[in-house]
Amino acid sequence: MRATAATAPQQATTAEREDALSTLSALVAEDLAACNRVIMTRMQSPVALIPQLAAHLIAAGGKRLRPMLTLAAARLCGYPDVPGGQRHVILAACVEFIHTATLLHDDVVDASTLRRGQATANALFGNEASVLVGDFLFARAFQLMVEDGTLEVMAILSAASATIAEGEVLQLMTQNDTATTEAQYLEVIEGKTAALFAAAARLGAIVADRPAADKDALETYGRALGTAFQLVDDALDYAAEQARLGKTVGDDFREGKITLPVLLAFARGDDAERSFWRRTLEDGRQDPGDLAEAQALLARHGALDETIDRARAYGDQALAALAGFPDGPIRRSLADIVAFCIARAR
């Protein structure tokens, strides 16, 4: 049923891969339920709009992938070694609050109206409320960290939060700019996605008080997984049916976001193709049929396949980072998650 670390991305079947998330959920089921209770309790406020808006996003059933990384990494490291340890649960809730805050602000920045197939909070409650409730959740995350009570955790999550914001700002700066480099693109996705994955996984080794090498290994796992995850996301935006992701295909195209598929096709295109990309992404002049044309150009240059290949290479890095940890259901499940993230592209 489970692939081993060495073979997961290549040989697991689609069904097995899609099962990876539920397998991981089942392995950390008790912790995840406790984490959800913390989330529901701590998103409360006497100001009624806050829990209403937060619940819309938090209760709407995201994958809880990031908090599960914290929970699973902690278990992988043997935490809690005595019954009753709840640090991983508190910190997993922190991670989800930070993630939710960034989603609320992202949707405002992107003027998105759909997320996971549902109306976004900003579409329902307005941009103003989304900005402010995001701020509240961010502050609440830091209050939870204070309850956890270690500077090491706060250093990691405050640095990750700053890196996320930097990645998002860089994304804004590179938007509509076909001169964006691959290095800049990687910096954007390192910030907007990989930094929180990396922090979430590292927290597991921190609560277990493991040596620096283990903390670094889990951080590497998280960062590589997050990078792979975002690469696949960026490929899917040109590839998948809307229902599959719960999001509209072509969002990035319409917003003029410069992602790796576009960078590859642009670099390999002729003058006419580059004019097409400049018109549609830089000048924002898009006609019906342009998305289909963009998809055709990406296919001609193998840009989506190469993006997935790159994701697979990051996936291999993530798997390698797990090698030093004892084999067992948790490690195998963390390996399967890598395959799951990449298999979304099939």
Added chain:
Amino acid sequence: MRATAATAPQQATTAEREDALSTLSALVAEDLAACNRVIMTRMQSPVALIPQLAAHLIAAGGKRLRPMLTLAAARLCGYPDVPGGQRHVILAACVEFIHTATLLHDDVVDASTLRRGQATANALFGNEASVLVGDFLFARAFQLMVEDGTLEVMAILSAASATIAEGEVLQLMTQNDTATTEAQYLEVIEGKTAALFAAAARLGAIVADRPAADKDALETYGRALGTAFQLVDDALDYAAEQARLGKTVGDDFREGKITLPVLLAFARGDDAERSFWRRTLEDGRQDPGDLAEAQALLARHGALDETIDRARAYGDQALAALAGFPDGPIRRSLADIVAFCIARAR
């Protein structure tokens, strides 16, 4: 030149009061310069738009009132007792970062185009960048707290940050609602303004490691000062010429914000007057001349005078909270700041 704590609000002349801010600046000049260096250094980022946008607001010459409270409170408490102590400087920078982050988000929420007489960051750089750079500054504030390294500080500033967000959301909920109560209004200004003043002042006693009574007294001073400050601000929005505040008169009216002057005039008005407030603030149907009519109604019911009287009562609370601290230039200057905040209304 300086008024004593007991007589400041009543007897200092306008010139003396307007001098209070520069007197305080002079007393903490060295610390303030150090704080400004921390601010300029720590708002840097490899992502060029971040320091550009932050500099627009931070370097634009706000009063630095909040960080000065931290610096002055620390000095009042005898910190640093040995040369070289810089905790108050770092934390004052933190306070200014949190304040700046909230200003950036406020201007997005209010769709403001002018602040301190200059174009707002959102007007110049776009709402998207303002949201994200605000997030960056907030995260950076927490990184600075980690460097300071005490949980007590982090507990206070993370709680203040959550309270600020709650106040802002409550303001959004009460906007356009003439059924808002005075208690709700006070909760809004406690959150959006007084909470950070209170935290900023308390931090001074914390770095000096003073007993809880002193921490509480400085927190009370800050909270009462912040409340007085906001009450005066809300009166000024209907009273002052644009140049004096650097902001457009009538902002609150146009945005349908329900402030104390309006609540008082609404409560005391007849049916026709209430219809006027409902049309202009609830329904948002405003004609030329309506602001002048609003000002006339406020004058008829003494609403601005009463708002200032309330501010003066909070000012007295602030002064009383200083009573236990040793008399001297710093305490007198903190008392003068109370008079300064209230004197803005003259």
